[in-house]
Amino acid sequence: MCRRWGWAAALALLWANPLAAQGQAEALRRVEAQLDSMRGVAELRASALAAASATDTAVAGRLRVTTSVPLRPLAQAAADQAWALLVRRFGASVTSRATIPVIQFGDATSSPLAGADTSEVARGFERLASDAIWRHQGALFAEWLRGNVPGVEFPASDRAVIAEELLRTPARSNRACYQGDAAACAVSLGLRVGPDTLAEWYLPEAWPRLATMVGGQLSGLETVSKQQCEQAGDSAACRAILTPAHVLLPVSVGGRRFLLQEALDVGGDGAFERLTSAGDLALADRLSNAAGLPLDSLLTRWSTAIRAGAPHGPAQPSWELFLAAAWSALLLLVVLGGPRWR
C-alpha cells in the first residue's frame, strides 16, 4: 500500500508541471491534498469491503460498526459509548453531519473475547471516528499539527513532557512561556510567528546543532546545506535547511494538541464548530473563538496547566513513598508472624 502511495506521490509531483515556478511548500501542499483525497477513496473502499465481509452491524448515531453476530452486543455497547463521547467532544451538530467510514470490528467468524473491556473498545471506535472528523477539517489544522490529528484526548500525564520540553528546548520564547507569558507561548506554539521563523525561535548559536537533528529524506542540496550548517555554522546554509518544515519545534505537536483540547474544553458547547467554522480566519482567531476567550487568556491557561502538570522530583508524589513503606511493613509482619523456622 505504501509503495502505491509512493508512486502516486511521484506521479503527482511529475504531473504538477509548474512546480519549479511555485514554492516548494505550495507544491507539497497540493500533493498532500491529492494524497488525502486518495486516502479518502481507499477508506471508502475499505468501508465497503468491511461491510461486505461481516454479517452484522451495530449502529449508534452516524457510527456504523460491522461485526460478527456473536460480537454484536459488545460492538453495540462500545459504539453507544463511543458515540456519546464523540457528541460530548465535537457537539451534536458536528457529529450528525460527520462522514465516518464504517468501522470493522472482527470478521464474520469472530467470537467474543473473554474479559473484553467495552470502554477500551469504545475508545478505539472513538479514536477512529475522531480521526475521520479531524481529517475533514482542512489543511490548516493538519499543517499546524504536522499531520497528527488529535484522535484521543491528551493524557494529563503528558503535560510533564511538555513542561520538560519548554525548559529543555533552547527556543528563545520557551522559558518566558513556561513562566506564563502568553505572547511568548504564542511564538513557541507557532501561532504568532513572523516571516523569519527560525530567527524568532532560535538564537543563531543553536542553529548548527539544530541542523544535526534534521532527519528524513533530504534532497542533495538540502544534504549539502545540512553539512555546511553543522560543520561551518554557515548561516545561509542553516537557513536553507532549518525551514519550518524541518526545524525542531519549540513545543512539540503534543503541546499544540493540548492547546486545542484546552480551547475545546473551555469553549464547551459548539466549541468545535466555532473552531472549524468556514471563512478565512487565522488559527489564533479560531482558537480564541472556540474557547470564547481572548487568545492570551487561553495561552495563560495552557501555561498554567502545563506548570501544574510539571514533575516535582523523584520524592513526589509522597504517597508513593508512604505506600512503599506500608507494603514493607505489611510484608515484614507476615514474615515475623510465620509459624516455623524450616
Add this chain to the structure above:
Amino acid sequence: MFRALLWTQWRESRIAVLLLAAIALVAPVLSMNRLGPATEPWHAWDLLSASMRWSSSYPIVALLAAIALATGAWRPDHRTRHVYALSLPIRRSRYLLLRYAAGLTLLLGIGAALLAGATIAVLRVQVPPLLHTYPVGLALRFCMAGLVAYTLLFSVSGLTPRAARLLAALLLLLIIASLVADLLGLGWNPVERAMDALLSPYSPLSIFRARWMLVDV
C-alpha cells in the same frame, strides 16, 4: 546481638555492597560529567538528557542491592540449617527483625553513598534557572524502592521449603494457564495480568515506576 548479625550480613554480602555503593556514588557524578558550559544554548537540553539517560540506573542499583542483601541475610541460616538461630534464647520474630535490620542498615549505607554522589554531582554543575536538582529526593526514592524490594525478597527467601514449593507450583501453574489461554485464544493472559498487577500504581513495586531524575523541571 545486632552487631553480631550485622557482621554476619556484612561478611556475606560485603563485595556486593561495596560494589553497589561505589556504583551509587559514581553514577550521578558520571551522569553530569560531560556537560558543556552553562552559557551554551543547549546546556539545559544536555543536562536533562543526561539526567534522563542515567535515570534507569538508579532503580536497577536499588533492585540489585535488595537482591544481594536479601539473599545474604538468609544464607548463613540456610547453610547451617538454622541451628545457630534455634540455639539462641530469643523469640523467632526478634531474631528475624534483627536479621532484617542488619540488611536494612547496609541498604541505607548504599543509599547514603547515592546521596553523597548525587550531592557532589549537582554541586559540580550549573543548573539553568527553572530547573531543579533533587539529590535528596532521588536518594529517598532509592531507599524506599530498595526497602520494599528488600522486604519482598527477604520474605521470599525466608519461606519454609514447603511454602517455597507452593510458590514455585503457583508460578508454574500461572505459566501453564497462560500457555493454555494462548492456545485456546481466550485473549486473556494470566501472566500478563499478574505483571500488570505487580506494576499497577498501588502495587509494592510501583515505586520503581517514576522519573528518577537527578535534575528535572
